[in-house]
Amino acid sequence: MGLKFRPTDTTFYDLFSEAAQHLVGGAELLAEMLSETADHQDVARRMREAEHQADETTHAIVRRVNTTFVTPFDREDIYNLASGIDDVMDMMDEVVDLILLYEVKILPAELSTQVEVIQRCAEITAAAMPNLRSMQSLEEYWIEINRLENVGDKNHRRMLAHLFSGEYKAMEVLKLKDIVESLEGAIDAFEKVANIVEQIAVKES
Amino acid sequence: MGLKFRPTDTTFYDLFSEAAQHLVGGAELLAEMLSETADHQDVARRMREAEHQADETTHAIVRRVNTTFVTPFDREDIYNLASGIDDVMDMMDEVVDLILLYEVKILPAELSTQVEVIQRCAEITAAAMPNLRSMQSLEEYWIEINRLENVGDKNHRRMLAHLFSGEYKAMEVLKLKDIVESLEGAIDAFEKVANIVEQIAVKES
Amino acid sequence: MGLKFRPTDTTFYDLFSEAAQHLVGGAELLAEMLSETADHQDVARRMREAEHQADETTHAIVRRVNTTFVTPFDREDIYNLASGIDDVMDMMDEVVDLILLYEVKILPAELSTQVEVIQRCAEITAAAMPNLRSMQSLEEYWIEINRLENVGDKNHRRMLAHLFSGEYKAMEVLKLKDIVESLEGAIDAFEKVANIVEQIAVKES
Structure with missing residues (x-):
């Protein structure tokens, strides 16, 4: 392997933090969509905007990968991580979209869980x-995501039953089955992101 | 990058043109299947034949990749493009097959759109x-595919609603949901083909 | 290519045999689940156990790939084969799980076929x-899997109709549609395993 030159250019870390921040916003809109008093049209419109902004960040990462000579980790890993985060946003957007499209008025309470x-x-x-830079504390993150994925899987099966x-x-x-499955798809997409982070960390260690 | 040796062997371009030509035939059969007077059994049989012929072309491309020393672009890209085109045919075949299998007699008019x-x-x-050879005018193609994919997405959502x-x-x-989703799958498969072409063009430019 | 050093370490072949043996056990549990007198809870519990054991074998293969210097074939192929076999088990587990979850009491007889x-x-x-070691008789295997996949496809279409x-x-x-589709998914997953074996055999020949 030899010595690894870790570039001081922190743009990639900042862009990944920005990308993941869009997911926090998306998840909030998802929660809002499920509230009884939600204006479905309005929340869906804001979700669409949030999804476009997330796309912008993804494109910024891809552009930077293609124009930067030294990247902090493998180009392919950067690309995978960016599109993995993008997939989460798409799944959350899909849930909101289905609720609007199917005009589902009453949503089972379990969806909120x-x-x-x-x-x-x-x-x-x-x-x-932000820990991608130091490669510290990432293990706790992916262990917790795996735990949450298990919780989500149990919820999912309970909802289907x-x-x-x-x-x-x-x-x-x-x-409702489509909506329930998209929710599970979002959690699976989070798990994939954690797996990609794990792979990057293993390579860099 | 250095100088690039572009082989004069045009077989790959011919084979890709042939492969895409099968898609034109497949799309016509799909349109025929939706007409009110269609003999579903007969159209499905012809679609199956068309799908077999498309398979032949795909195999011819794969065989040629494996036996040719100098390929016009990366082997993996050739393989991806061939299997991407094949996936479109499979999706169109699936639509025809579902209409036959489910014995759907009356199809909503929106399907035709x-x-x-x-x-x-x-x-x-x-x-x-054929423009893969000169790498000219490909941008117009993938911009138009992206536009059509947006139109298709709007149709899709309207149909689901x-x-x-x-x-x-x-x-x-x-x-009908299965049929509607397969139609969208075919359009998505076309978009994937355009993305592969775009990637090839970017690499070669 | 040059001479190929085939290590005498037979662990990988043993592990793949073990992994595939889990599939035989899983398929038996699946058959048991479909019998009229099955205790769904009990069979599903045993299937979950079988699935965990299969996971253990998969992890043993992955660990060994990561710690062994000379592998009998490409690391990526070993990884693909291991995860391909794992996917089959997951699909069989899913079928059993859906029958339990949906509380399907009467299953159409065609499912048994x-x-x-x-x-x-x-x-x-x-x-x-075990033939991966000598690379003998593998062709008969993948031809037979392809034949079975065709039989399965016909069954699948008959069941849907x-x-x-x-x-x-x-x-x-x-x-029932979910269950029928998961059964087809299991057969497709077997076909993918056969394709991976074919690719390995082609490379090694």
Whole structure:
């Protein structure tokens, strides 16, 4: 391996922190969408804006990878991490979009529990990004994400069982199942981000 | 980068043009399947044949990659492009297959609008392939595909909203949702092909 | 290519045989889950255990790849093969899990035909793994897997047509469709494993 030259250019770390910060904002909008008094049209519009801003950050990272000679870690890892974070945002946007599109008026209370898991994932992901520079405390982050993913999986199975318990009509099940699955998709996407961070940390150690 | 030796062997360009031409044929069969008087069994049989022929072209490309010493661009890019085009055909085949399998008699008129987008995607993809040789005019192609993908996405959301509007029974929604999602899958597959072409063009420029 | 040093360390071959053996056990549990007198809770518990054991084998392979200097074939291929086998187990686990979760009491008889295909896939995959060492008789294995995948595909389409024939209520269709699709997912996952083995054999030949 030899000595590793760690560039002083901190832009990549800043951009990843910015990208993960968009996820915190997205998770908040998701929680807002689920509140009983939410103006679905308005929240969806703001989510779309947030998603565009997140796209901007992703593009800034990709542009920088393509124009920078020395990158703090493998180009491919940078690209994977950026698109992994982007995927989370897309999944959260999809949940909001489905609630609007399907005109779901009454959402089962369990959805909120799942969105709380998502908010927690967003917070610790955002808190972990600045640590990419020192490569410190990342292990706690991915262990916690894995724990949250397990909690999310249990919630997910409980929601599905409830959906199919006979309480809901087929049409409602059809709508809610898509929403429930997108929520799980968002949590899985957070786990993928943590896995990418883990791989980067293993390589750099 | 240094000088790049561009082989005079034009077989790859011809094969990609042939592959994309299969997509034009596939999109026509898709449109035929949606017409009110279509013989579903017969169109599905012809689609299956078209899909086999497209497979042949894909295999011809892969065989050639494996046996040619100098390829016009990276082997992996050639492989990605070939399998990307193949994926489009598979998605169009899936739509036809689902209509046959689910015995859907009455298809919402909006499906035709979406198939028109697919036909347009197929045409411009086929028109772009010969330009891989000169690497000219490719930007217009992928900008147009991205525009069509946006149009397709709007159609898709409108169709889903209609499906869940209460007009359809749950059983019909179940069937049509699969078909509507496969149509969107075909458009997404076209966008992936355009992204691969873009990556190739960026590398070669 | 030059001479290839084939290490005498047989651990990798043993681990892959062990991994594929878990699939045979998983397929048996799947068959048991479908029997009329099955105790769903109990079979699902045993499936979860089997899945954990399979995970252990996968991790043992990954650990060994990371700590061994000379591997019998490319590290990436070893990793792909291990995770390919793992994916099969996950799909079989998912089927069992869905039957439990959706509380499906009466399963269409055709599901058993599909599970027989899966059992056969598991058996020949397990039988093929020890042949990775000599690279003999692998072609018969992947040809047979491809044949089984075709049989499975026909079964799958027949089951879907039956599901949508009008005999089942939308709610039942919703449940059974997920199960039917997971069964197909398991067969597809077996095919992916066979493709990875084929790629390895081609490289080594």
